[in-house]
Amino acid sequence: MEIFFYGITNSITLALMAIGFSLTFGVSGVANFAHGAFYLLGGIITWLLINLGIPFFLSALISIVLVGLLGFGLYWGLMYRLRGLAINEVIVTLAAAIVIIELLRWLGFSGFTYVLPPFVKGSVEIGGVWMDYQRIFLVVIGIALIALLYFFTHWTRIGLSFRAIAQNERTAIALGIDSDWTAALSLAIGSSLSVVAALAILPLGSIDTEIGYEILIYALAVGIVGGLESIPGILLASFILGFAQIIVATFFQAQWLTIITLGAIVLILAIKPSGILGKYKELEDRV
Amino acid sequence: MNSSVEYRIERIDRGIKVRSDSIYMLSSYRDLVYLFLPRLLPFAALIVLPIVLEGGYWQKVLFYACIFALLALSWDFMASVGLISLGQALFFGVGAYVSGGLNYYLKMPIFLTIPLATFGGALICTLILVPVLRLRGVYFSMVTLVLPLLLSNLVETLGILGGTYGLLSLSPFPSSLLASYLAVFAVILCLFGFRRLMTEDYGLVLKGIKDDELVVMSAGVNIYWYKTQAIFIASAVGCLAGALLTHYYQFVGRSAFALDYTILPLAGAVLGGPGGFAGAALGTFILVPLSEMLRALGGLRIALYGIILIGALVALPEGIFHYIERKYHQFERRVRI
DSSP states (O other): OHHHHHHHHHHHHHHHHHHHHIIIIIISOOOOTTHHHHHHHHHHHHHHHHHTTOOHHHHHHHHHHHHHHHHHHHHHHTGGGGTTOHHHHHHHHHHHHHHHHHHHHHHTOOSTTOOOOOSSOOEEEETTEEEEHHHHHHHHHHHHHHHHHHHHHHHSHHHHHHHHHHHOHHHHHHTTOOHHHHHHHHHHHHHHHHHHHHHHHGGGSOOOTTHHHHHHHHHHHHHHHHOTTOHHHHHHHHHHHHHHHHHHHHHSOTTHHHHHHHHHHHHHHHHOTTOSSOOTHHHHHBO | OOTTOOEEEEEEEOHHHHHHHHOOSOOOHHHHHHHHHHHHHHHHHHHHHHHHTTTSHHHHHHHHHHHHHHHHHHHHHHHTTTOOOSOHHHHHHHHHHHHHHHHHHSOOOHHHHHHHHHHHHHHHHHHHHGGGTTBOHHHHHHHHHHHHHHHHHHHHHHOGGGTTTOBOSOOOOSOHHHHHHHHHHHHHHHHHHHHHHHHSHHHHHHHHHHHOHHHHHHTTOOHHHHHHHHHHHHHHHHHHHHHHHHHHHTOBOGGGGSTHHHHHHHHHHHHHOSSSSHHHHHHHHHHHHHHHHTGGGTTHHHHHHHHHHHHHHHHOTTOHHHHHHHHHHEEEEEEEO
Protein backbone atom coordinates (compact mmCIF):
# COMPACT_ATOMS: atom_id res chain seq x y z
CA MET A 1 0.00 0.00 0.00
CA GLU A 2 2.81 2.39 0.87
CA ILE A 3 4.53 1.52 -2.36
CA PHE A 4 1.32 2.25 -4.23
CA PHE A 5 0.75 5.70 -2.73
CA TYR A 6 4.37 6.80 -2.71
CA GLY A 7 4.73 5.38 -6.21
CA ILE A 8 1.88 7.54 -7.44
CA THR A 9 3.15 10.73 -5.80
CA ASN A 10 6.68 10.04 -6.99
CA SER A 11 5.45 9.39 -10.53
CA ILE A 12 3.45 12.59 -10.62
CA THR A 13 6.44 14.47 -9.19
CA LEU A 14 8.54 13.17 -12.06
CA ALA A 15 5.83 14.12 -14.54
CA LEU A 16 5.70 17.63 -13.08
CA MET A 17 9.47 17.96 -13.38
CA ALA A 18 9.31 16.89 -16.99
CA ILE A 19 6.31 18.89 -18.21
CA GLY A 20 8.09 22.17 -18.97
CA PHE A 21 11.00 20.38 -20.59
CA SER A 22 8.72 18.22 -22.70
CA LEU A 23 6.71 21.21 -23.88
CA THR A 24 9.86 23.02 -25.01
CA PHE A 25 12.28 20.34 -26.15
CA GLY A 26 9.77 17.62 -26.91
CA VAL A 27 6.74 19.30 -28.41
CA SER A 28 8.30 22.32 -30.09
CA GLY A 29 11.83 21.03 -30.63
CA VAL A 30 13.52 23.98 -28.92
CA ALA A 31 16.35 22.84 -26.69
CA ASN A 32 15.91 23.89 -23.09
CA PHE A 33 18.71 22.35 -21.08
CA ALA A 34 18.38 25.27 -18.66
CA HIS A 35 15.16 23.67 -17.41
CA GLY A 36 16.66 22.52 -14.11
CA ALA A 37 18.34 25.88 -13.60
CA PHE A 38 15.02 27.67 -14.09
CA TYR A 39 13.38 25.28 -11.64
CA LEU A 40 16.00 26.11 -9.04
CA LEU A 41 15.90 29.82 -9.82
CA GLY A 42 12.11 29.88 -9.50
CA GLY A 43 12.28 28.27 -6.08
CA ILE A 44 14.96 30.68 -4.87
CA ILE A 45 13.21 33.79 -6.21
CA THR A 46 10.01 32.73 -4.44
CA TRP A 47 11.95 32.14 -1.22
CA LEU A 48 13.55 35.58 -1.44
CA LEU A 49 10.21 37.28 -2.11
CA ILE A 50 8.50 35.48 0.77
CA ASN A 51 11.29 36.55 3.09
CA LEU A 52 10.78 40.12 1.95
CA GLY A 53 7.30 39.82 3.41
CA ILE A 54 5.33 39.35 0.20
CA PRO A 55 2.44 36.84 0.54
CA PHE A 56 3.05 33.37 -0.87
CA PHE A 57 0.72 33.41 -3.83
CA LEU A 58 1.82 36.82 -5.02
CA SER A 59 5.50 35.89 -4.82
CA ALA A 60 4.80 32.60 -6.57
CA LEU A 61 3.08 34.50 -9.35
CA ILE A 62 5.93 37.01 -9.60
CA SER A 63 8.58 34.30 -9.84
CA ILE A 64 6.58 32.37 -12.45
CA VAL A 65 6.32 35.51 -14.58
CA LEU A 66 9.96 36.49 -13.99
CA VAL A 67 11.37 33.13 -14.98
CA GLY A 68 9.02 33.01 -17.96
CA LEU A 69 10.43 36.36 -19.07
CA LEU A 70 13.94 35.03 -18.53
CA GLY A 71 13.14 32.09 -20.80
CA PHE A 72 11.83 34.57 -23.35
CA GLY A 73 15.04 36.55 -23.00
CA LEU A 74 17.16 33.40 -23.31
CA TYR A 75 15.58 32.79 -26.69
CA TRP A 76 15.97 36.28 -28.11
CA GLY A 77 19.32 36.92 -26.49
CA LEU A 78 21.14 33.70 -27.27
CA MET A 79 19.23 31.04 -29.13
CA TYR A 80 17.85 33.32 -31.83
CA ARG A 81 21.38 33.66 -33.17
CA LEU A 82 21.93 29.90 -33.26
CA ARG A 83 18.51 28.73 -34.36
CA GLY A 84 18.62 25.69 -36.60
CA LEU A 85 21.95 24.42 -35.26
CA ALA A 86 20.41 21.90 -32.87
CA ILE A 87 23.71 21.02 -31.21
CA ASN A 88 24.65 24.62 -30.56
CA GLU A 89 21.21 25.26 -29.07
CA VAL A 90 21.80 22.40 -26.66
CA ILE A 91 25.32 23.60 -25.79
CA VAL A 92 24.26 27.19 -25.27
CA THR A 93 21.31 26.33 -23.03
CA LEU A 94 23.43 23.84 -21.09
CA ALA A 95 26.06 26.54 -20.62
CA ALA A 96 23.34 28.96 -19.47
CA ALA A 97 22.17 26.33 -16.98
CA ILE A 98 25.69 25.87 -15.65
CA VAL A 99 26.15 29.62 -15.28
CA ILE A 100 22.86 30.03 -13.38
CA ILE A 101 23.35 27.00 -11.13
CA GLU A 102 27.00 27.70 -10.29
CA LEU A 103 26.24 31.36 -9.58
CA LEU A 104 23.46 30.34 -7.20
CA ARG A 105 25.77 27.79 -5.59
CA TRP A 106 28.44 30.46 -5.18
CA LEU A 107 25.91 32.79 -3.59
CA GLY A 108 25.18 29.97 -1.14
CA PHE A 109 21.50 29.29 -1.78
CA SER A 110 21.62 25.80 -0.42
CA GLY A 111 20.68 24.09 2.81
CA PHE A 112 17.93 23.72 5.36
CA THR A 113 17.21 27.42 5.78
CA TYR A 114 15.90 27.56 2.24
CA VAL A 115 12.52 25.90 2.59
CA LEU A 116 9.38 26.90 0.75
CA PRO A 117 6.09 26.77 2.66
CA PRO A 118 3.52 24.16 1.61
CA PHE A 119 0.17 25.36 0.27
CA VAL A 120 -1.67 23.81 3.20
CA LYS A 121 0.01 22.34 6.25
CA GLY A 122 -0.96 19.02 7.80
CA SER A 123 -1.52 15.50 6.65
CA VAL A 124 -4.29 12.93 6.31
CA GLU A 125 -4.49 9.14 6.56
CA ILE A 126 -5.52 7.30 3.41
CA GLY A 127 -5.69 3.53 3.46
CA GLY A 128 -3.28 3.25 6.37
CA VAL A 129 -0.68 5.62 4.90
CA TRP A 130 -0.11 9.13 6.19
CA MET A 131 -0.01 11.60 3.32
CA ASP A 132 0.60 15.31 3.81
CA TYR A 133 -1.74 17.61 1.96
CA GLN A 134 1.11 18.92 -0.15
CA ARG A 135 1.56 15.53 -1.81
CA ILE A 136 -2.14 15.36 -2.57
CA PHE A 137 -2.05 18.84 -4.03
CA LEU A 138 0.97 17.81 -6.05
CA VAL A 139 -0.89 14.87 -7.58
CA VAL A 140 -3.89 17.06 -8.39
CA ILE A 141 -1.75 19.81 -9.92
CA GLY A 142 0.30 17.30 -11.89
CA ILE A 143 -2.70 15.54 -13.40
CA ALA A 144 -4.42 18.84 -14.13
CA LEU A 145 -1.32 20.21 -15.86
CA ILE A 146 -0.86 17.13 -18.01
CA ALA A 147 -4.51 17.22 -19.05
CA LEU A 148 -4.20 20.94 -19.75
CA LEU A 149 -1.02 20.40 -21.75
CA TYR A 150 -2.64 17.66 -23.83
CA PHE A 151 -5.60 19.94 -24.53
CA PHE A 152 -3.26 22.87 -25.23
CA THR A 153 -1.09 21.06 -27.75
CA HIS A 154 -3.96 19.38 -29.56
CA TRP A 155 -6.77 21.92 -29.67
CA THR A 156 -5.41 25.43 -29.42
CA ARG A 157 -3.82 27.37 -32.24
CA ILE A 158 -0.67 28.22 -30.29
CA GLY A 159 -0.27 24.65 -29.09
CA LEU A 160 -0.67 23.31 -32.61
CA SER A 161 1.89 25.79 -33.90
CA PHE A 162 4.32 24.52 -31.21
CA ARG A 163 4.04 21.07 -32.70
CA ALA A 164 4.19 22.45 -36.22
CA ILE A 165 7.60 24.11 -35.85
CA ALA A 166 9.01 20.89 -34.46
CA GLN A 167 7.67 18.76 -37.29
CA ASN A 168 8.65 20.95 -40.19
CA GLU A 169 9.70 24.50 -39.63
CA ARG A 170 9.63 25.58 -43.27
CA THR A 171 6.12 24.32 -43.86
CA ALA A 172 5.07 26.00 -40.63
CA ILE A 173 6.49 29.31 -41.87
CA ALA A 174 4.75 28.83 -45.19
CA LEU A 175 1.48 28.40 -43.33
CA GLY A 176 1.94 31.73 -41.61
CA ILE A 177 3.41 30.65 -38.29
CA ASP A 178 6.12 32.98 -37.01
CA SER A 179 8.52 30.28 -35.93
CA ASP A 180 10.77 32.56 -33.86
CA TRP A 181 7.91 33.95 -31.81
CA THR A 182 6.47 30.50 -31.37
CA ALA A 183 9.78 29.08 -30.22
CA ALA A 184 10.35 31.99 -27.82
CA LEU A 185 6.84 31.57 -26.44
CA SER A 186 7.42 27.86 -26.01
CA LEU A 187 10.64 28.48 -24.11
CA ALA A 188 8.89 31.06 -21.92
CA ILE A 189 5.95 28.80 -21.11
CA GLY A 190 8.26 25.85 -20.51
CA SER A 191 10.33 27.91 -18.07
CA SER A 192 7.21 29.08 -16.25
CA LEU A 193 6.00 25.50 -15.97
CA SER A 194 9.31 24.51 -14.40
CA VAL A 195 8.66 27.11 -11.70
CA VAL A 196 5.14 25.77 -11.15
CA ALA A 197 6.70 22.34 -10.65
CA ALA A 198 9.26 23.82 -8.26
CA LEU A 199 6.53 25.49 -6.19
CA ALA A 200 4.64 22.22 -5.89
CA ILE A 201 7.63 19.95 -5.22
CA LEU A 202 10.14 22.04 -3.26
CA PRO A 203 8.05 22.38 -0.04
CA LEU A 204 8.59 18.63 0.47
CA GLY A 205 12.30 19.20 1.04
CA SER A 206 14.86 21.97 1.20
CA ILE A 207 16.42 23.81 -1.72
CA ASP A 208 19.79 22.45 -2.80
CA THR A 209 21.62 23.80 -5.84
CA GLU A 210 22.46 20.24 -6.92
CA ILE A 211 18.78 19.70 -7.84
CA GLY A 212 19.34 22.03 -10.77
CA TYR A 213 21.23 19.22 -12.51
CA GLU A 214 19.07 16.43 -11.10
CA ILE A 215 15.84 17.93 -12.41
CA LEU A 216 17.35 18.17 -15.88
CA ILE A 217 18.35 14.50 -15.77
CA TYR A 218 14.92 13.43 -14.52
CA ALA A 219 13.14 15.54 -17.12
CA LEU A 220 15.43 14.13 -19.81
CA ALA A 221 14.75 10.60 -18.62
CA VAL A 222 10.96 11.02 -18.59
CA GLY A 223 11.00 12.76 -21.95
CA ILE A 224 13.19 10.19 -23.65
CA VAL A 225 11.58 7.10 -22.16
CA GLY A 226 8.06 8.28 -22.98
CA GLY A 227 8.85 9.73 -26.36
CA LEU A 228 9.72 13.38 -26.53
CA GLU A 229 6.74 14.69 -28.47
CA SER A 230 4.10 12.56 -26.79
CA ILE A 231 2.10 13.91 -23.82
CA PRO A 232 0.64 10.52 -22.83
CA GLY A 233 4.24 9.34 -23.05
CA ILE A 234 5.20 11.69 -20.19
CA LEU A 235 2.56 10.12 -17.99
CA LEU A 236 3.49 6.56 -18.94
CA ALA A 237 7.20 7.14 -18.53
CA SER A 238 6.85 8.89 -15.20
CA PHE A 239 4.75 6.01 -13.89
CA ILE A 240 7.29 3.45 -15.07
CA LEU A 241 10.24 5.41 -13.67
CA GLY A 242 8.39 6.57 -10.57
CA PHE A 243 7.35 3.09 -9.49
CA ALA A 244 10.72 1.64 -10.44
CA GLN A 245 12.42 4.23 -8.24
CA ILE A 246 10.13 3.62 -5.25
CA ILE A 247 10.45 -0.16 -5.52
CA VAL A 248 14.23 0.06 -5.82
CA ALA A 249 14.45 2.55 -2.94
CA THR A 250 12.33 0.28 -0.76
CA PHE A 251 14.13 -2.97 -1.42
CA PHE A 252 17.66 -1.80 -2.24
CA GLN A 253 19.70 1.30 -1.39
CA ALA A 254 18.42 4.76 -2.26
CA GLN A 255 21.54 5.39 -4.36
CA TRP A 256 20.18 3.09 -7.04
CA LEU A 257 17.55 5.75 -7.84
CA THR A 258 19.87 7.80 -10.01
CA ILE A 259 21.31 4.73 -11.67
CA ILE A 260 17.83 3.52 -12.62
CA THR A 261 17.03 6.88 -14.15
CA LEU A 262 20.30 7.28 -16.03
CA GLY A 263 20.28 3.66 -17.14
CA ALA A 264 16.76 4.08 -18.52
CA ILE A 265 17.90 6.98 -20.70
CA VAL A 266 20.80 5.05 -22.19
CA LEU A 267 18.77 1.87 -22.60
CA ILE A 268 15.85 3.53 -24.34
CA LEU A 269 18.13 5.55 -26.62
CA ALA A 270 19.99 2.40 -27.57
CA ILE A 271 16.87 0.30 -28.22
CA LYS A 272 14.15 2.69 -29.35
CA PRO A 273 15.38 6.29 -29.58
CA SER A 274 11.94 7.70 -30.25
CA GLY A 275 10.72 6.52 -26.87
CA ILE A 276 7.88 4.19 -25.96
CA LEU A 277 5.06 6.28 -27.40
CA GLY A 278 7.01 8.53 -29.76
CA LYS A 279 6.71 8.25 -33.50
CA TYR A 280 8.19 10.67 -35.96
CA LYS A 281 11.55 11.35 -34.37
CA GLU A 282 12.56 7.81 -35.20
CA LEU A 283 12.59 8.62 -38.89
CA GLU A 284 14.71 11.73 -38.56
CA ASP A 285 17.25 10.87 -35.97
CA ARG A 286 18.09 7.34 -36.79
CA VAL A 287 19.37 6.12 -40.11
CA MET B 1 17.56 46.73 -47.92
CA ASN B 2 18.98 49.67 -46.05
CA SER B 3 19.98 52.31 -48.57
CA SER B 4 22.66 53.80 -46.32
CA VAL B 5 24.84 50.72 -46.81
CA GLU B 6 27.07 51.63 -49.71
CA TYR B 7 30.04 49.43 -49.08
CA ARG B 8 30.64 45.79 -48.63
CA ILE B 9 33.72 44.04 -47.29
CA GLU B 10 35.64 42.10 -49.89
CA ARG B 11 38.13 39.46 -48.81
CA ILE B 12 41.03 38.63 -51.06
CA ASP B 13 43.82 36.11 -50.55
CA ARG B 14 47.21 37.64 -49.93
CA GLY B 15 49.65 37.32 -52.80
CA ILE B 16 52.07 35.33 -50.70
CA LYS B 17 49.36 32.78 -49.88
CA VAL B 18 48.44 32.33 -53.53
CA ARG B 19 52.12 31.94 -54.42
CA SER B 20 52.95 29.46 -51.70
CA ASP B 21 49.74 27.53 -52.32
CA SER B 22 50.14 26.93 -56.02
CA ILE B 23 53.84 27.01 -56.86
CA TYR B 24 55.55 23.87 -55.67
CA MET B 25 58.97 25.34 -55.55
CA LEU B 26 61.03 27.03 -52.87
CA SER B 27 60.71 30.55 -54.14
CA SER B 28 62.02 32.75 -51.35
CA TYR B 29 62.83 32.81 -47.67
CA ARG B 30 59.83 35.01 -47.18
CA ASP B 31 57.53 32.33 -48.56
CA LEU B 32 59.21 29.70 -46.45
CA VAL B 33 58.79 31.74 -43.31
CA TYR B 34 55.16 32.47 -44.23
CA LEU B 35 54.48 28.78 -44.64
CA PHE B 36 56.44 27.31 -41.76
CA LEU B 37 56.29 29.96 -39.04
CA PRO B 38 52.69 29.19 -37.96
CA ARG B 39 53.56 25.49 -37.80
CA LEU B 40 56.97 25.70 -36.19
CA LEU B 41 56.17 28.38 -33.63
CA PRO B 42 53.72 26.35 -31.49
CA PHE B 43 55.90 23.27 -31.95
CA ALA B 44 59.01 25.07 -30.70
CA ALA B 45 57.09 26.74 -27.90
CA LEU B 46 55.75 23.41 -26.67
CA ILE B 47 59.21 21.83 -26.79
CA VAL B 48 60.92 24.67 -24.93
CA LEU B 49 58.26 25.50 -22.34
CA PRO B 50 58.71 22.46 -20.04
CA ILE B 51 62.40 23.28 -19.58
CA VAL B 52 61.79 26.99 -19.12
CA LEU B 53 59.07 26.41 -16.56
CA GLU B 54 60.86 23.51 -14.87
CA GLY B 55 60.01 23.14 -11.19
CA GLY B 56 57.71 26.12 -10.98
CA TYR B 57 54.01 26.51 -10.47
CA TRP B 58 53.47 27.25 -14.14
CA GLN B 59 54.86 23.88 -15.14
CA LYS B 60 51.83 22.41 -13.44
CA VAL B 61 49.61 24.76 -15.39
CA LEU B 62 51.30 23.72 -18.62
CA PHE B 63 50.62 20.09 -17.73
CA TYR B 64 46.92 20.80 -17.04
CA ALA B 65 46.70 22.77 -20.26
CA CYS B 66 48.11 19.79 -22.17
CA ILE B 67 45.61 17.43 -20.50
CA PHE B 68 42.67 19.64 -21.40
CA ALA B 69 44.08 20.23 -24.87
CA LEU B 70 44.10 16.45 -25.39
CA LEU B 71 40.44 16.28 -24.32
CA ALA B 72 39.57 19.19 -26.60
CA LEU B 73 41.41 17.56 -29.53
CA SER B 74 39.50 14.37 -28.87
CA TRP B 75 36.24 16.36 -28.84
CA ASP B 76 37.18 18.08 -32.08
CA PHE B 77 38.05 14.78 -33.75
CA MET B 78 34.64 13.35 -32.88
CA ALA B 79 32.98 16.58 -33.97
CA SER B 80 34.70 16.32 -37.36
CA VAL B 81 32.89 13.01 -37.88
CA GLY B 82 29.60 14.65 -36.88
CA LEU B 83 29.50 13.11 -33.40
CA ILE B 84 29.08 15.97 -30.94
CA SER B 85 30.06 14.76 -27.50
CA LEU B 86 28.85 16.42 -24.31
CA GLY B 87 30.74 13.94 -22.16
CA GLN B 88 34.50 14.05 -22.59
CA ALA B 89 34.51 13.18 -18.89
CA LEU B 90 33.51 9.65 -19.96
CA PHE B 91 36.81 9.10 -21.78
CA PHE B 92 38.77 10.92 -19.14
CA GLY B 93 37.19 8.98 -16.29
CA VAL B 94 37.54 5.58 -17.93
CA GLY B 95 41.21 6.22 -18.73
CA ALA B 96 41.82 7.47 -15.21
CA TYR B 97 40.14 4.49 -13.56
CA VAL B 98 41.80 1.90 -15.82
CA SER B 99 45.29 3.20 -15.16
CA GLY B 100 44.52 3.78 -11.49
CA GLY B 101 43.00 0.34 -11.05
CA LEU B 102 45.87 -1.45 -12.82
CA ASN B 103 48.38 0.43 -10.71
CA TYR B 104 46.53 0.01 -7.44
CA TYR B 105 45.40 -3.61 -7.62
CA LEU B 106 47.97 -5.24 -9.92
CA LYS B 107 50.88 -2.98 -8.91
CA MET B 108 51.79 -2.47 -12.57
CA PRO B 109 54.52 0.08 -13.26
CA ILE B 110 53.57 3.42 -14.70
CA PHE B 111 54.99 2.68 -18.16
CA LEU B 112 52.62 -0.23 -18.50
CA THR B 113 49.50 1.37 -17.03
CA ILE B 114 49.49 4.41 -19.26
CA PRO B 115 49.59 2.56 -22.62
CA LEU B 116 47.20 -0.09 -21.28
CA ALA B 117 44.80 2.60 -20.05
CA THR B 118 45.04 4.41 -23.37
CA PHE B 119 44.13 1.43 -25.51
CA GLY B 120 42.18 -0.67 -23.03
CA GLY B 121 40.22 2.36 -21.93
CA ALA B 122 39.54 3.27 -25.54
CA LEU B 123 38.26 -0.25 -26.13
CA ILE B 124 35.92 0.03 -23.15
CA CYS B 125 34.63 3.44 -24.24
CA THR B 126 34.10 2.21 -27.79
CA LEU B 127 32.19 -0.84 -26.57
CA ILE B 128 30.03 1.43 -24.40
CA LEU B 129 29.28 3.78 -27.29
CA VAL B 130 28.81 1.27 -30.12
CA PRO B 131 25.17 0.46 -29.19
CA VAL B 132 24.22 4.12 -29.48
CA LEU B 133 26.29 4.83 -32.57
CA ARG B 134 23.23 4.91 -34.79
CA LEU B 135 21.91 7.93 -32.93
CA ARG B 136 22.49 11.24 -34.59
CA GLY B 137 22.83 14.83 -33.56
CA VAL B 138 21.29 15.84 -30.26
CA TYR B 139 20.42 12.27 -29.30
CA PHE B 140 24.03 11.14 -29.37
CA SER B 141 24.99 14.22 -27.34
CA MET B 142 22.40 13.38 -24.71
CA VAL B 143 23.75 9.86 -24.28
CA THR B 144 27.27 11.16 -23.86
CA LEU B 145 26.00 13.71 -21.35
CA VAL B 146 24.38 10.97 -19.27
CA LEU B 147 27.06 8.27 -19.43
CA PRO B 148 29.75 9.86 -17.19
CA LEU B 149 27.09 10.53 -14.55
CA LEU B 150 25.93 6.94 -14.78
CA LEU B 151 29.45 5.52 -14.39
CA SER B 152 30.23 7.90 -11.54
CA ASN B 153 27.08 6.80 -9.72
CA LEU B 154 27.85 3.13 -10.39
CA VAL B 155 31.30 3.53 -8.84
CA GLU B 156 29.76 5.16 -5.79
CA THR B 157 26.89 2.71 -5.34
CA LEU B 158 28.72 -0.53 -6.00
CA GLY B 159 31.72 0.62 -3.96
CA ILE B 160 34.05 -0.78 -6.62
CA LEU B 161 37.39 0.83 -7.49
CA GLY B 162 37.59 2.64 -4.18
CA GLY B 163 33.98 3.81 -4.20
CA THR B 164 33.48 7.26 -2.72
CA TYR B 165 37.04 7.53 -1.42
CA GLY B 166 38.84 6.73 -4.67
CA LEU B 167 42.18 5.00 -5.11
CA LEU B 168 45.00 6.68 -3.21
CA SER B 169 48.81 6.68 -3.34
CA LEU B 170 49.31 5.57 -6.95
CA SER B 171 52.82 5.62 -8.45
CA PRO B 172 53.99 9.09 -9.39
CA PHE B 173 55.98 10.06 -12.47
CA PRO B 174 59.75 9.65 -11.91
CA SER B 175 60.24 13.35 -12.62
CA SER B 176 57.94 16.26 -13.37
CA LEU B 177 59.96 17.06 -16.49
CA LEU B 178 59.14 13.62 -17.88
CA ALA B 179 55.45 14.12 -17.12
CA SER B 180 55.44 17.47 -18.89
CA TYR B 181 57.23 16.08 -21.92
CA LEU B 182 54.90 13.10 -22.15
CA ALA B 183 51.89 15.42 -22.13
CA VAL B 184 53.50 17.88 -24.54
CA PHE B 185 54.48 15.18 -27.02
CA ALA B 186 51.02 13.67 -26.83
CA VAL B 187 49.51 17.06 -27.70
CA ILE B 188 51.95 17.61 -30.57
CA LEU B 189 51.38 14.12 -31.92
CA CYS B 190 47.60 14.46 -31.77
CA LEU B 191 47.51 17.98 -33.12
CA PHE B 192 49.71 17.41 -36.15
CA GLY B 193 48.64 13.78 -36.55
CA PHE B 194 44.95 14.62 -36.66
CA ARG B 195 45.54 17.52 -39.03
CA ARG B 196 47.44 15.19 -41.34
CA LEU B 197 44.89 12.41 -40.99
CA MET B 198 42.03 14.65 -42.06
CA THR B 199 43.77 15.48 -45.33
CA GLU B 200 44.33 11.80 -46.17
CA ASP B 201 41.73 9.65 -47.89
CA TYR B 202 40.69 8.30 -44.53
CA GLY B 203 39.94 11.81 -43.28
CA LEU B 204 38.00 12.52 -46.44
CA VAL B 205 35.63 9.68 -45.60
CA LEU B 206 35.23 10.99 -42.06
CA LYS B 207 34.47 14.49 -43.34
CA GLY B 208 32.00 12.98 -45.79
CA ILE B 209 30.21 11.23 -42.94
CA LYS B 210 29.89 14.56 -41.17
CA ASP B 211 28.55 16.37 -44.22
CA ASP B 212 26.16 13.77 -45.55
CA GLU B 213 25.88 10.27 -44.16
CA LEU B 214 23.55 9.04 -46.88
CA VAL B 215 25.93 9.96 -49.69
CA VAL B 216 28.81 8.13 -48.03
CA MET B 217 26.58 5.12 -47.43
CA SER B 218 25.49 5.03 -51.05
CA ALA B 219 29.15 5.07 -52.04
CA GLY B 220 29.33 1.65 -50.44
CA VAL B 221 31.14 2.69 -47.28
CA ASN B 222 30.12 1.23 -43.95
CA ILE B 223 29.79 4.46 -41.99
CA TYR B 224 29.25 2.73 -38.65
CA TRP B 225 32.58 0.96 -38.94
CA TYR B 226 34.26 4.29 -39.66
CA LYS B 227 32.41 5.93 -36.77
CA THR B 228 33.54 3.12 -34.48
CA GLN B 229 37.13 3.68 -35.53
CA ALA B 230 36.78 7.43 -35.03
CA ILE B 231 35.39 6.88 -31.54
CA PHE B 232 38.24 4.51 -30.75
CA ILE B 233 40.83 7.10 -31.80
CA ALA B 234 39.09 9.93 -29.96
CA SER B 235 38.57 7.93 -26.79
CA ALA B 236 42.19 6.72 -26.84
CA VAL B 237 43.28 10.35 -26.72
CA GLY B 238 40.78 11.13 -23.95
CA CYS B 239 41.83 8.06 -21.94
CA LEU B 240 45.49 9.02 -22.30
CA ALA B 241 44.65 12.40 -20.77
CA GLY B 242 42.90 10.64 -17.91
CA ALA B 243 45.77 8.22 -17.31
CA LEU B 244 48.37 11.01 -17.32
CA LEU B 245 46.51 13.17 -14.84
CA THR B 246 45.81 10.18 -12.59
CA HIS B 247 49.50 9.45 -12.15
CA TYR B 248 50.23 13.14 -11.81
CA TYR B 249 47.75 13.46 -8.93
CA GLN B 250 48.59 9.93 -7.70
CA PHE B 251 44.87 9.67 -7.07
CA VAL B 252 41.73 8.71 -8.94
CA GLY B 253 38.22 9.25 -7.65
CA ARG B 254 34.70 9.97 -8.75
CA SER B 255 35.76 13.51 -9.60
CA ALA B 256 37.29 12.01 -12.77
CA PHE B 257 33.76 11.92 -14.20
CA ALA B 258 33.04 15.51 -13.11
CA LEU B 259 31.51 18.17 -15.30
CA ASP B 260 34.82 20.10 -15.45
CA TYR B 261 36.35 17.57 -17.80
CA THR B 262 33.43 18.00 -20.15
CA ILE B 263 32.81 21.71 -20.03
CA LEU B 264 36.38 23.05 -20.12
CA PRO B 265 37.50 21.13 -23.23
CA LEU B 266 34.20 22.01 -24.88
CA ALA B 267 34.60 25.69 -24.00
CA GLY B 268 38.20 25.56 -25.22
CA ALA B 269 37.31 23.95 -28.52
CA VAL B 270 34.45 26.35 -29.17
CA LEU B 271 36.50 29.39 -28.14
CA GLY B 272 39.45 28.41 -30.31
CA GLY B 273 37.25 27.32 -33.18
CA PRO B 274 36.01 23.82 -33.89
CA GLY B 275 37.33 22.01 -36.93
CA GLY B 276 41.01 21.86 -37.82
CA PHE B 277 42.23 20.92 -34.32
CA ALA B 278 44.59 23.88 -33.95
CA GLY B 279 41.68 25.95 -32.68
CA ALA B 280 40.81 23.44 -30.00
CA ALA B 281 44.39 23.35 -28.73
CA LEU B 282 44.70 27.13 -28.87
CA GLY B 283 41.42 27.58 -26.99
CA THR B 284 42.45 25.35 -24.09
CA PHE B 285 45.93 26.90 -23.94
CA ILE B 286 44.15 30.24 -23.47
CA LEU B 287 41.49 28.99 -21.06
CA VAL B 288 43.52 26.87 -18.65
CA PRO B 289 46.11 29.52 -17.67
CA LEU B 290 43.25 32.04 -17.47
CA SER B 291 41.33 29.83 -15.09
CA GLU B 292 44.49 29.24 -13.01
CA MET B 293 44.87 32.99 -12.65
CA LEU B 294 41.28 33.17 -11.50
CA ARG B 295 41.72 30.37 -8.98
CA ALA B 296 40.61 32.77 -6.24
CA LEU B 297 37.10 32.67 -7.64
CA GLY B 298 36.72 29.05 -6.53
CA GLY B 299 33.43 27.51 -7.57
CA LEU B 300 32.63 30.44 -9.76
CA ARG B 301 35.16 29.24 -12.33
CA ILE B 302 32.75 26.73 -13.84
CA ALA B 303 30.24 29.54 -14.25
CA LEU B 304 32.99 31.47 -16.01
CA TYR B 305 33.61 28.61 -18.45
CA GLY B 306 29.89 28.67 -19.16
CA ILE B 307 29.96 32.40 -19.86
CA ILE B 308 32.99 32.02 -22.14
CA LEU B 309 31.26 29.15 -23.94
CA ILE B 310 28.12 31.24 -24.51
CA GLY B 311 30.14 34.27 -25.53
CA ALA B 312 32.22 32.28 -28.02
CA LEU B 313 29.18 30.55 -29.52
CA VAL B 314 27.19 33.75 -29.94
CA ALA B 315 29.82 36.37 -30.67
CA LEU B 316 32.58 34.52 -32.55
CA PRO B 317 31.18 31.20 -33.74
CA GLU B 318 34.12 30.62 -36.11
CA GLY B 319 36.53 30.74 -33.15
CA ILE B 320 39.71 32.67 -32.43
CA PHE B 321 41.94 30.41 -34.52
CA HIS B 322 39.91 30.65 -37.68
CA TYR B 323 39.66 34.41 -37.22
CA ILE B 324 43.45 34.71 -36.97
CA GLU B 325 43.92 32.27 -39.86
CA ARG B 326 41.65 34.35 -42.04
CA LYS B 327 43.51 37.54 -41.19
CA TYR B 328 46.80 35.79 -41.91
CA HIS B 329 45.80 34.55 -45.32
CA GLN B 330 43.52 37.29 -46.56
CA PHE B 331 43.15 41.02 -46.52
CA GLU B 332 39.94 42.96 -46.53
CA ARG B 333 38.92 46.07 -48.36
CA ARG B 334 35.77 48.04 -48.72
CA VAL B 335 34.11 47.92 -52.10
CA ARG B 336 31.33 50.21 -53.27
CA ILE B 337 28.19 48.23 -53.96
